[in-house]
Amino acid sequence: xxxxxxxxxxxxxxxIIGPVDLKVEPGELLALIGPNGAGxxxxxxxxxxxxxxxxxxxxxxxxxxxxxxxxxxxFARNRAFMPQFHTLSFDFTVEEVVALGRSPYHGRCRHxxxxxxxxxxxxxxxxxxxxxxxxxxxxxxxxxxVQFARVIAQLDCGQAAExxxxxxxxxxEPTASLDIRHQHALMSSVKTLTANGLSCVAVLHDINLAAxxxxxxxxxxxxRLLAIGTPDSVLAEPLLEKAFDVPVRxxxxxxxxxxxxxxxxxxATGPCTTQQPAFGKPPAAQDTEAHRLGFG
Amino acid sequence: xxxALAMSRRDxxxxxxxxxxxxxxxxxxxxxxxxxxxxxxLLAALLEDNPTLSQQRLASTFWHLRLPRVAxxxxxxxxxxxxxxxxxxxxxxxLAEPGLTGSASGAALAAAAVIVFxxxxxxxxxxxLAAFSGALFATLLILLLPADKGSMATLLLxxxxxxxxxxxxxxxxxxxxxxxxxxxLTFWQFGSLGKASWPEIFPAAAVALPxxxxxxxxxxxxxxxxxxxxxxxxxxxxxxxxxxxALIACSICVGAAVAxxxxxxxxGLVVPxxxxxxxxxxxxxxxxxxxxxxxxxxxxADSLARNLVSPAELPIGILTSLIGGPFFIYLLLSPKRxxxxx
Numbered sequence: 001x002x003x004x005x006x007x008x009x010x011x012x013x014x015x016i017i018g019p020v021d022l023k024v025e026p027g028e029l030l031a032l033i034g035p036n037g038a039g040x041x042x043x044x045x046x047x048x049x050x051x052x053x054x055x056x057x058x059x060x061x062x063x064x065x066x067x068x069x070x071x072x073x074x075f076a077r078n079r080a081f082m083p084q085f086h087t088l089s090f091d092f093t094v095e096e097v098v099a100l101g102r103s104p105y106h107g108r109c110r111h112x113x114x115x116x117x118x119x120x121x122x123x124x125x126x127x128x129x130x131x132x133x134x135x136x137x138x139x140x141x142x143x144x145x146v147q148f149a150r151v152i153a154q155l156d157c158g159q160a161a162e163x164x165x166x167x168x169x170x171x172x173e174p175t176a177s178l179d180i181r182h183q184h185a186l187m188s189s190v191k192t193l194t195a196n197g198l199s200c201v202a203v204l205h206d207i208n209l210a211a212x213x214x215x216x217x218x219x220x221x222x223x224r225l226l227a228i229g230t231p232d233s234v235l236a237e238p239l240l241e242k243a244f245d246v247p248v249r250x251x252x253x254x255x256x257x258x259x260x261x262x263x264x265x266x267x268a269t270g271p272c273t274t275q276q277p278a279f280g281k282p283p284a285a286q287d288t289e290a291h292r293l294g295f296g
Numbered sequence: 297x298x299x300a301l302a303m304s305r306r307d308x309x310x311x312x313x314x315x316x317x318x319x320x321x322x323x324x325x326x327x328x329x330x331x332x333x334x335x336x337x338l339l340a341a342l343l344e345d346n347p348t349l350s351q352q353r354l355a356s357t358f359w360h361l362r363l364p365r366v367a368x369x370x371x372x373x374x375x376x377x378x379x380x381x382x383x384x385x386x387x388x389x390x391l392a393e394p395g396l397t398g399s400a401s402g403a404a405l406a407a408a409a410v411i412v413f414x415x416x417x418x419x420x421x422x423x424x425l426a427a428f429s430g431a432l433f434a435t436l437l438i439l440l441l442p443a444d445k446g447s448m449a450t451l452l453l454x455x456x457x458x459x460x461x462x463x464x465x466x467x468x469x470x471x472x473x474x475x476x477x478x479x480x481l482t483f484w485q486f487g488s489l490g491k492a493s494w495p496e497i498f499p500a501a502a503v504a505l506p507x508x509x510x511x512x513x514x515x516x517x518x519x520x521x522x523x524x525x526x527x528x529x530x531x532x533x534x535x536x537x538x539x540x541x542a543l544i545a546c547s548i549c550v551g552a553a554v555a556x557x558x559x560x561x562x563x564g565l566v567v568p569x570x571x572x573x574x575x576x577x578x579x580x581x582x583x584x585x586x587x588x589x590x591x592x593x594x595x596x597a598d599s600l601a602r603n604l605v606s607p608a609e610l611p612i613g614i615l616t617s618l619i620g621g622p623f624f625i626y627l628l629l630s631p632k633r634x635x636x637x638x
Contacts, residue, residue, distance in 0.1 A: 045526075048530060049529075049530075050526055050529055050530070067534060067537075069532075069534070072532045072533075072534060073532050075530075075532070076530065076531050076532030077532075079530070080530060081526070081527075081530045083524065083526050083527065086523075086524065087388065087523075087524040088522060088523050088524065089388065090388075090390070090522050090572075090577035091572070091576060091577055092522075092576065092577055092578070093576070096576070096578060097523075100519055100520060100522075100523055100531070101531070103516045103519065103520055103531050103532070104531055104532045106516060150523075154530075154531065
């Protein structure tokens with residue numbers, strides 16, 4: 001549904017992307033991971049139509065982004081992008097910021113529908129309680145959640161549960177400034193949306209978050225895809241060590257249905273000395289290893 | 297939450313209050329003046345079939361002095377307010393003012409050249425025409441320079457450079473000017489509605505009204521732009537094209553205002569800022585409210601300008617700053633600031 005065909009991009013003579021081939025299916029959550037400067041944000045910007053690729057094409061439901069108004073409107077209603085940094089510095093209330101996501105639907109929805117969508121998006125991002133608060137006075141994490149609500153509101157066409165089906169959400173490090181609970185809350189919300197047919201591409205730094213929620217993970221290194229596949233297949237020690245240039249241990253069987261990735265120099269000794277049972281289960285053999293890596 | 301999804305009762309009250317204020321100030325300005333005769337005398341003069349000489353004088357004052365002056369105040373107020381709101385949104389900075397990209401100083405330079413080399417009187421359209429062209433030229437120059445148009449910071453810096461060059465030119469012209477021209481130049485830079493005449497107002501309105509109307513319809517794009525250019529793009533705004541058009545529309549507004557009334561500072565900067573404190577940053581409310589409030593402030597300032605030192609006249613720019621400044625400080629210091637917006 002969302003397809004990158006051999007896209008590449010260079011800036012001042014340096015190849016920063018590609019060629020990259022990537023396909024995102026409806027209902028899929030694809031996590032993009034990779035070291036700093038690997039081109040994750042640039043790839044996302046290419047997919048969002050913010051940057052034009054030097055060669056290759058980005059197709060969304062078979063259509064490429066172009067600058068005519070009809071195409072802009074179509075994309076505004078069908079793909080939303082949440083950048084890594086937010087620059088809004090005017091005194092909007094939280095509800096008004098979320099309502100800004102509704103502008104592509106101006107004249108297409110009744111007032112009540114807009115209100116319903118905005119409320120739903122705010123509930124999903126857990127910012128309903130902040131509705132009337134001045135956005136500029138929120139913490140960075142709260143602002144990120146408000147922006148998340150805004151991009152959800154941008155995709156919600158206001159009809160039934162499948163309101164975002166067939167649309168695409170691009171998130172650039174959405175969890176970067178969130179606390180642990182809200183990291184999981186946000187990723188769970190994304191999963192709820194993808195379960196209803198939304199496609200999502202999210203740049204994530206927390207490999208374990210990616211492992212837990214993503215349907216597939218793509219590892220980007222120096223602008224190229226190093227690997228792409230299910231978390232189980234991609235999260236392999238040699239691959240991750242090659243990509244991030246740091247010793248990596250992939251621990252399986254610690255958490256049900258998810259592998260854990262621990263990184264860091266092998267000789268590091270963490271401050272934890274007592275062994276904790278992992279999620280109520282008796283310590284398994286791997287736990288010793290986890291503990292040694294500061295995972296106790 | 298509003299964003300023009302529906303107009304709340306409170307908004308209606310504010311618009312109505314601002315409109316009533318502007319209208320009553322306009323009525324006061326056309327009905328009252330230093331000339332002898334009260335409202336009933338004026339009405340009698342206007343309705344009289346065979347007016348006496350003094351009635352003719354009164355009627356003529358009404359048609360050719362007071363009415364054009366009020367019309368000019370309305371036009372200039374709307375131009376400066378709408379351009380000010382737009383500039384602040386484009387630069388995502390509430391301190392931006394309409395002349396930020398050099399349009400006001402470009403106009404001033406061109407006008408100064410006419411005043412110094414031609415003398416302010418007897419040139420008819422040369423002065424307003426030069427001022428308008430100067431404003432437009434300065435903005436087009438910035439837009440046509442082969443710089444990175446994507447960056448508002450670059451545009452801002454180019455604007456500063458153009459302003460500096462124009463200021464240098466203005467200084468040089470002042471140096472060349474004789475005493476009479478220097479005085480004209482100084483007063484022109486303070487701004488005045490005193491030169492209002494229909495032959496200047498009609499063409500200025502004809503040029504400015506399309507730009508004003510277009511800008512008034514761009515509230516949603518301006519809102520999206522406040523989020524950031526990336527976000528605005530994703531919300532369906534063709535950012536580069538929109539910025540270009542908006543900047544040109546602003547320079548047309550500023551050019552038209554400056555051409556007819558000289559440089560009237562403060563209005564374009566402070567009226568939007570002030571209303572933002574009351575209404576919030578939503579442009580669906582801010583644009584129309586500013587377009588109503590700025591003429592009101594301008595009319596109030598002009599009434600004072602005409603009456604304070606009558607029969608002489610204070611430059612209006614002094615008064616707009618004198619009224620707006622303290623009120624602005626009051627709003628900034630007020631503990632209730634943003635109270636309704638938490």
